[in-house]
Each structure stands twice: as C-alpha cells, then as structure tokens.
Amino acid sequence: MARKTGSHSEITGPRVRAAALALFARHGFAAVSMRQIAAEVGVQAGALYLYTPDKQTLLFDLMRTHMDDVLTAWAATPKAPTPRARLDCFARFHIRFHLDRPEAVFVSYMELRNLDAANFATIEGLRRTYETELEAILQEGKASGAFSLSDTKLATLAFIAMLTGPTNWFREGGRLSRAEIEDIYAQMVLNAAGA
Amino acid sequence: MARKTGSHSEITGPRVRAAALALFARHGFAAVSMRQIAAEVGVQAGALYLYTPDKQTLLFDLMRTHMDDVLTAWAATPKAPTPRARLDCFARFHIRFHLDRPEAVFVSYMELRNLDAANFATIEGLRRTYETELEAILQEGKASGAFSLSDTKLATLAFIAMLTGPTNWFREGGRLSRAEIEDIYAQMVLNAAGA
DNA sequence: GAGTGATCTGAACGGACGTTCAGTTCAAGG
DNA sequence: CCTTGAACTGAACGTCCGTTCAGATCACTC
Numbered sequence: 001m002a003r004k005t006g007s008h009s010e011i012t013g014p015r016v017r018a019a020a021l022a023l024f025a026r027h028g029f030a031a032v033s034m035r036q037i038a039a040e041v042g043v044q045a046g047a048l049y050l051y052t053p054d055k056q057t058l059l060f061d062l063m064r065t066h067m068d069d070v071l072t073a074w075a076a077t078p079k080a081p082t083p084r085a086r087l088d089c090f091a092r093f094h095i096r097f098h099l100d101r102p103e104a105v106f107v108s109y110m111e112l113r114n115l116d117a118a119n120f121a122t123i124e125g126l127r128r129t130y131e132t133e134l135e136a137i138l139q140e141g142k143a144s145g146a147f148s149l150s151d152t153k154l155a156t157l158a159f160i161a162m163l164t165g166p167t168n169w170f171r172e173g174g175r176l177s178r179a180e181i182e183d184i185y186a187q188m189v190l191n192a193a194g195a
Numbered sequence: 196m197a198r199k200t201g202s203h204s205e206i207t208g209p210r211v212r213a214a215a216l217a218l219f220a221r222h223g224f225a226a227v228s229m230r231q232i233a234a235e236v237g238v239q240a241g242a243l244y245l246y247t248p249d250k251q252t253l254l255f256d257l258m259r260t261h262m263d264d265v266l267t268a269w270a271a272t273p274k275a276p277t278p279r280a281r282l283d284c285f286a287r288f289h290i291r292f293h294l295d296r297p298e299a300v301f302v303s304y305m306e307l308r309n310l311d312a313a314n315f316a317t318i319e320g321l322r323r324t325y326e327t328e329l330e331a332i333l334q335e336g337k338a339s340g341a342f343s344l345s346d347t348k349l350a351t352l353a354f355i356a357m358l359t360g361p362t363n364w365f366r367e368g369g370r371l372s373r374a375e376i377e378d379i380y381a382q383m384v385l386n387a388a389g390a
Numbered sequence: 391g392a393g394t395g396a397t398c399t400g401a402a403c404g405g406a407c408g409t410t411c412a413g414t415t416c417a418a419g420g
Numbered sequence: 421c422c423t424t425g426a427a428c429t430g431a432a433c434g435t436c437c438g439t440t441c442a443g444a445t446c447a448c449t450c
Contacts, residue, residue: 008447009397028308030225034438046440047398055438110305113223154371154379157364158357165356176349184345188353192387203417204427229408241410242428250408 009050015041016051021062025103029059029111059111060119066104067126073097074133083141084195090134091186094163099178105167131156141193148194159189204245210236211246216257220298224254224309254306255314261299262321268292269328278336279390285329286381289358294373300362326351336388343389354384 019040023032034055038045052058077093080086098105112120135156141147149155166181176184214235218227229250233240247253272288275281293300307315330351336342344350361376371379 012397026308028223028225030223031309033436035436043397044399045438046400049439050397113221114226150379150382151371154376155383157360158380158383161360162353162357165352169352176346181349184349185353187345188350188387191389192383194386207427228406230406238427239429240408241430244409245427 012041012043012047013051016048017058017062020058021103021107024059024062024111025106029055029107029114056114056116056119059107060115060123062104063108063111063115063119063123064126066101066108067123067130069101069104070097070130071126074130083137083144083146084190086137087141087147087193087195088186088190090137091159091163091189092182094160095166095182095185096178098164098167099170099181102167102170105164109164131160134159138193141195146195155193159192162192163189207236207238207242208246211243212253212257212260215253216298216302219254219257219306220301224250224302224306251309251311251314254302255310255318257299258303258306258310258314258318259321261296261303262318262325264296264299265292265325266321269325278332278339278341279385281332282336282342282388282390283381283385285332286354286358286384287377289355290361290377290380291373293359293362294365294376297362297365300359304359326355329354333388336390341390350388354387357387358384 016037019037020032023037023040034048035045038048041048048058052061074090074093074097077089080089108123112123115123135152138147138149138152138155142149142152163185166185170178170181211232215227215232218232218235229243230240233243236243243253247256269285269288269292272284275284303318307318310318330347333342333344333347333350337344337347358380361380365373365376
C-alpha cells in the first residue's frame with residue numbers, strides 16, 4: 001500500500017492545513033501531534049512533510065494566511081464617508097469576518113507564544129497593521145469632534161478585544177443571529193466612542 | 196544528596212505552584228514539562244508528586260484558586276448605591292484586580308481546554324458566577340433606566356472581554372499608569388452602557 | 391506498455407514525556 | 421544520642437514525540 005487512487009498534492013495539502021487548524025484550535029498547538037493530524041487526513045505522519053517543512057511552519061502558515069485574509073478583506077471593503085460610519089462599518093466587518101472563521105481567529109490569538117522570534121515578529125506586524133486601520137478611524141473621529149475619546153490607542157485595543165469576543169461563544173442557531181450580534185456590538189462600540 | 200537544609204513542605208509547595216503558574220503562563224500547559232517545573236524550583240521531578248497528584252490537578256488548583264480569589268475579593272468590595280456607581284466600581288475592581296495577577300488571568304483563560312470535563316465544569320461555574328455579578332448590575336441599571344442596553348447578556352461578555360484586555364499588554368512603567376487605564380476603561384464602559 | 395516522477399508507507403532514530411518507587415538524607419522529638 | 425518520618429533523589433517504566441528515509445505504488449507521458 002502506498003499512493004492512494006485519486007490523491008493529489010492539491011487535495012492533500014489543503015486537507016492537512018484544515019486538519020491542523022481544527023486540531024490546533026480544539027486542543028492547542030503543543031498538545032497536538034503530527035500523528036494526530038495525519039490520522040485526521042488519513043495518511044501516515046511522514047507524508048505531512050511533503051506539505052510543510054516542520055510543525056512550527058505549519059502553524060505559522062495558518063496564522064499568516066489568516067492575517068493576510070483579514071487585511072485583504074478589509075482593504076476590499078468600501079470606505080464610508082464619515083468617521084462615525086467608518087467605525088460602524090469596521091465593527092460590523094470585524095464581527096462578520098471573524099464569526100466566519102472562529103478556528104483561525106482562536107489559533108492566531110492563542111498560539112502566538114508558540115511561534116519562534118522571527119515568525120512572531122511577522123504575525124505581530126500584521127496584527128499591528130490591522131489595529132492601525134481602526135486607530136486611524138478613531139483619530140479622525142476624535143479630531144473632527146465626532147468621537148469623544150481620551151485615548152485612541154487604548155480604545156483601539158478595547159474595541160478589538162470586545163468585538164472579537166463573540167468568536168468564542170457564538171453558535172449557529174443560538175439565541176441571537178449574526179445580524180443581531182452585529183447590530184448590538186456596533187451600537188456598543190459607537191456608544192463607547194462617544195459618537 | 197536528598198533533603199536540603201531548611202526545606203519544608205510549607206516552602207516548597209507554594210514554590211511549586213508559583214513556578215508552574217509562571218511557566219504555564221509563558222509557554223502553555225501542554226508545552227511545559229514536570230521536569231521544567233522541578234528545575235525552576237530546584238528539585239527533581241519526582242518530588243513534585245508530594246505536592247500534586249498529577250499535572251492536570253496542578254493546573255486545576257491554580258485556576259480554582261484564582262477564581263476563588265476573584266470572587267472573594269469582589270464580595271469584599273463595598274456595594275455602591277446606584278447602578279451607575281456599581282458599574283463604575285466593578286470596572287475599576289476588575290481592572291485593578293486582574294492587572295495585579297496577569298499570569299493567573301492568562302492561565303485561567305487560555306488553559307480551559309486542557310482541563311478534563313469535571314474540572315472544566317467547576318471552573319466554568321465559577322466564571323459564570325462572576326459574570327452574573329456584572330450582569331445583575333446591568334439589569335438593575337437597565338430596569339431603572341440608568342443604562343440603555345439592548346442585551347445585558349451580550350453587554351456582560353463584551354465588557355469583561357474589554358476590561359480584561361489590559362492584562363495582556365500592561366507593563367509597569369509604560370505610557371499609562373494603572374490609575375489612568377482604570378479611568379479610561381471605566382469611562383468607556385459607562386459610555387458603552389449608555390449611562 | 392515502459393518508464394518516470396509525484397505521492398505515500400512503514401519503520402526507525404534519539405530524545406522527552408508523566409509518573410512511580412526504593413532508597414537516602416536530615417530536622418526534630420524523646 | 422537514637423529513632424522516626426517527612427522531604428527528596430535518582431533511576432527506571434512504557435509511551436509518545438518530531439523528523440527522516442529507503443522503498444513501494446500508481447497516474448501519467450511518450
């Protein structure tokens with residue numbers, strides 16, 4: 001037994017990443033073995049090394065892909081005319097986007113400490129870039145008098161922490177729909193900004 | 196070589212817990228070995244089992260102790276007269292208390308998935324109890340018209356996520372003091388509640 | 391239909407893991 | 421000063437870890 005019928009690199013590669021993401025999210029990077037990932041894919045552990053040079057890089061690639069996806073999706077979102085509308089738009093974008101990929105969000109936040117120094121710096125840079133997008137909105141609103149905020153840097157961190165929360169508890173078919181959560185959180189953020 | 200001069204159960208026990216807490220916070224439960232904890236304490240791995248039945252219980256005890264501490268400290272905080280003052284008080288308490296023990300906060304949040312079912316249920320129950328304290332304040336304020344909130348459950352989760360944020364980035368001697376952070380966050384929470 | 395290369399197996403590598411335990415050491419009580 | 425037992429060592433247990441690699445298999449090309 002070796003090569004299975006119909007197996008291709010373009011199929012197995014994504015399946016490896018999907019299995020790794022799901023397992024890392026559920027049990028944590030350090031608690032998941034390459035053999036578990038392989039079993040999930042239906043392959044022997046050695047075969048994983050056709051798709052990643054090592055376990056650490058597998059984690060890093062998942063996180064970098066996620067961060068790239070966030071930034072790309074936000075860049076493709078039309079810019080609203082006023083700071084208030086832009087903040088509302090950002091809040092709704094953030095919740096919607098993150099609710100669609102809870103595993104990637106969870107891993108990208110929880111497993112930062114398992115990255116080596118160079119990989120950590122890369123991911124941290126991307127995160128900073130995203131935060132800066134929000135802070136720019138807050139600064140504009142503060143300058144124009146649309147928001148009343150004593151510290152835009154703190155508000156940035158506070159809003160992102162708040163808006164990421166639903167990712168940890170949202171379940172399809174729960175008490176509230178995505179749209180309702182989006183509405184409520186957007187309203188709380190606007191309130192908190194003094195808009 | 197065995198028993199070192201001046202070593203006692205009352206000294207080594209706390210040192211084991213302190214070393215475990217610090218290492219779990221930095222590297223994660225699954226990534227830390229009993230031998231690393233022992234080395235930090237200055238003891239052989241086998242000696243740890245005089246102070247904990249196993250690694251999982253060591254983690255659980257750290258988390259339960261932390262949750263008990265939170266609830267005890269909050270219970271000892273005087274109740275303010277109005278919902279608005281109580282929310283302000285809760286926000287300041289939460290930030291102050293959590294900024295004083297960032298490692299315990301980090302571990303208690305990040306390592307939930309490494310608890311077995313029974314231990315998880317216990318910790319989750321304590322967490323729920325704490326959240327209920329905040330939600331009660333929000334409900335009173337909503338009922339009295341002091342707050343304008345569409346959903347007190349969501350607001351509870353959102354505020355706790357927001358208020359716990361500083362634990363992850365606060366550094367002594369940074370740009371802002373504890374008191375300043377406390378002021379800013381308390382204000383943002385009151386705004387978000389529509390107070 | 392032979393040959394080639396991408397894909398995967400299965401076994402092995404040295405090392406680290408959590409946990410146990412017989413034996414050693416030493417502070418303290420009589 | 422002798423005994424006792426709490427505190428700890430050091431070695432061992434079986435198991436699993438990440439990673440490597442020679443060899444097997446099979447889809448494809450010519």
